[in-house]
Amino acid sequence: MSRIFFDNASTTPIDEQVVEVMTAAMREQYGNPSSIHAEGRRARAAIEQARKTVAHHLGASIGEIFFTSGGTESSNMVLKGAVRDLGVRRIISSRIEHHCVLHSVEALERHADIHVEWVQLDEKGRVDLAHLAHLLKTGTEKTLVSLMHANNEIGTMIDLTVVGNLCREHGALFHSDTVQTVGYFPFDLAQLPIDFITGSAHKFYGPKGTGFVFINGDCPLPPFMDGGGQERNMRGGTENTYGILGLAKALDLAYTHYYERRAHTESLRNYLRERIEQEFPHTIPYGDPGGGHYKLLNIGFPPSPRTDMLLLNLDIAGVSVSGGSACTSGADAGSHVVDALGGKPGWKAVRFSLSHRNTREEVDVVIEKLRTCLS
Ligand SMILES: Cc1ncc(COP(=O)(O)O)c(C=O)c1O
Structure with missing residues (x-):
């Protein structure tokens, strides 16, 4: 049997229709x-058409979408630009953000004149909104709140409207790493x-190395990359035409087939959860299984010599899953998210x-393989 890929939060296989669009664009x-x-x-014209497609699906205007190399660059651009040029002196974030946010915030704390406050989370990774409101009330410096929409390891989500309204009430800017939710949930950015x-094409069956950042028209950031003035002067450098066209096609497919894809994926996730609960009653779910x-x-x-080797043995058995977020060294470094909770x-x-x-x-096969690897 061919391999089973249950690691679609780390990346997704590119869609054949996206490959066709990109191949034609390359030629x-x-x-x-x-x-x-x-x-x-x-x-x-092709790039501007792609921008229009992205803006249309997310309810943004075309002047608010800037193409980048992915989620990491987009979040770096926002966090560093906001401190450098929008007068931000305080960042409120959480300990379970993706490393592109966490490490950017930590770098800013070391090198820029800002301070960072970490919002409290419950054991499922849900933001303590009362604590967030308290933090927003107490500071006097210009503040940026950076909280991810869905956590890439445990799936816990925030309500963008609730958090955004709190930020607005207290005059804070609001950034959300939406890399795991763009293409998976509807967005109406004109209303939010x-x-x-931020978005990243390889999370929704598009190419790697291509993403975008949405920058609200009321909040212009100055150039992140100096150069030839591309991307309306935000990001110098000749555009990745095929990547951008691939991203737009992938996003178009994601929203055109949104309901079927969601229903199928959710029912599989629920089935997998039920089977794990039945077969491995001593396990515990991390995150917010009801609302993530x-x-x-x-x-x-639970600890045992078999669990230590579980990821490796599943891989040998033809099943790809992961322990934490995919990291550059390719080593299983555990999970900073689970540790923080x-x-x-x-x-x-x-x-x-x-x-x-x-x-x-495939779910049934994975349960069998888990049983073999753990017994
Ligand atoms: C939540 C989240 N943010 C950011 C990223 C980084 O995106 P990219 O790989 O496009 O740089 C990822 C991907 O691992 C992610 O899951």
């Missing part, structure tokens, strides 16, 4: 989008009280992240 859209001749104008969100992202299930397995020592967190391409039969 035909070779003009430099900044050139004024016909080839250049064609590439420029939010200043910045429908593609994610994070399960703690008081995970019990020795327990092994296994993140299963599902896709509309997975099947119930």
